[in-house]
Amino acid sequence: MRGVDIIIKKRDKGELTLAEIEYFIKSFISGEVTDYQASALLMAIVLNGMNPRETTDLTLAMANSGHMLDLSDVVDLAVDKHSSGGVGDKTSLAVLPIVAACGLPVGKMSGRGLGFSGGTLDKLESIPGYRVDLTTEEFKHQLKEKGIVLTGQSLDLAPADGKLYALRDVTGTVESIPLIASSIMCKKLAAGAQAILLDVKTGLGAFMETVEQARQLANLMVDIGQLAGRDVVALLSDMNQPLGYAVGNSLEVIEAIETLQDNGPEDFLEHCLYVSAYMLVLGKRANDLTEGRAMAEKSIADGSAFEKFRVLVAAQGGDVSYADDTSKFPRAALVEVVESPQNGYVAQIQARSVGEAAVALGAGRARKSDPIDHAVGFVIHHKVGDQVKKGEPLFTIHANDQGKLAEAREAVFSAHAFREEPVEHLPLFYE
Secondary structure (H helix, E strand, O other), X not given: OOHHHHHHHHHOXXXXXXXXXXXXXXXXXXXXXXXXXXXXXXXXHHHHOOOHHHHXXXXXXXXXXXXXXXXXXXXXXXXXXEEOOOOOOOHHHHHHHHHHXXXXXXXXXXXXXXXXXXXXXXXXXXXXXXXXXXXXXXXXXXXXXXXXXXXEOOOOOOHHHHHHHHHHHHOOOOOOHHHHHHHXXXXXXXXXXXXXXXXXXXXXXXXXXXXXXXXXXXXXHHHHHHHOOOEEEEEEEEOOOOOOOXXXXXXXXXXXXXXXXXXXXXXXXXXXXXXXXXXXXXXXXXXXXXXXXXXXXXXHHOOHHXXXXXXXXXXXXXXXXXXXXXXXXXOOOEEEEEEXXXXXXXXXXXXXXXXXXXXXXXXXXXXXXXXXXXXXXXXXXXXXXXXXXXXXXXXXXXXXXXXXXHHHHHHHHHHEEEEOOOOOOXXXXXX
């Protein structure tokens, strides 16, 4: 068997066998299949797709490329969550402390920024000292002792996905339902979760732009999970506009902290409470969504959710004083408020344009070796459906380069559209 023959077969719209998929993944890990060959197969998959059987085989091959974590000796039931990526999506930073404060241990392995979508690890690294490279043993010990872990993908868990993930970001092969589904689910299966909550984004700022595409991805991931013997629930949530107000690494961490202190944006808080309720039901800590939501609300009100965030930061070596005093986070040298040019209603805030502008400022990567500027980003002051007045703040730019600031101003301004007549607010969830 040769890697090039497998590439050619998929290029010519052939259906790959289990043996071919397993051979290619094993050879990619060993180095026999090169980065450029893997990139060629990824592009062939983007162009020609994979059927559900091929996608499940790819998922299991990547999950089995390293160790399969068993958490049964640490917790009674391991629940994981994953978002398919979006703009301003700092949900894990708030939801994990909320559910952990409700007595549900939760350990999550997150990723870096991918395309225009920000990465949870990049956000967390704006806290000095925070470690995102826990070993498997450290992961299990912290989950048992603290009930909460939020780290990067362990090198010995699904290493094939880690290598493919980095390639996809820089070869134009992010937006493929089989590749997204297999990447997400192989990590969930390898990380030992018995129950999984999937937050599948749809809209202008999501990889799945239509509800139908998002439903297709959600159904595929639920099927993969159930074939592997897991309990899986998928939510379809809106990503036509940024979630919350903050877009950018340290800005989003600050917003998540404010939300845990019951002082965050209304849409982001509602999103987190909804996701938390489902996780608490999946984790058998709540009997139904009403009870789960009440538990989540109580954890914010009594301060236990914020305290769990502090426990998380301290356990992974981060400077807790940043959680206690968010003014310590890195700040951009240039801060500019852009005002509304007219009276009216906000009809659109093109989330993808905002995400791409944040990457251009330095909040994300154009190449996998690019450094991240944790201070830069935006605060978007309104939501679709809001009424605005001429001269009112529309968005604020945080930048460290005058030229990049000017480009960002134009891009985010163009992302906004207005109407004179009232506009309906967007739903948070579709189904």
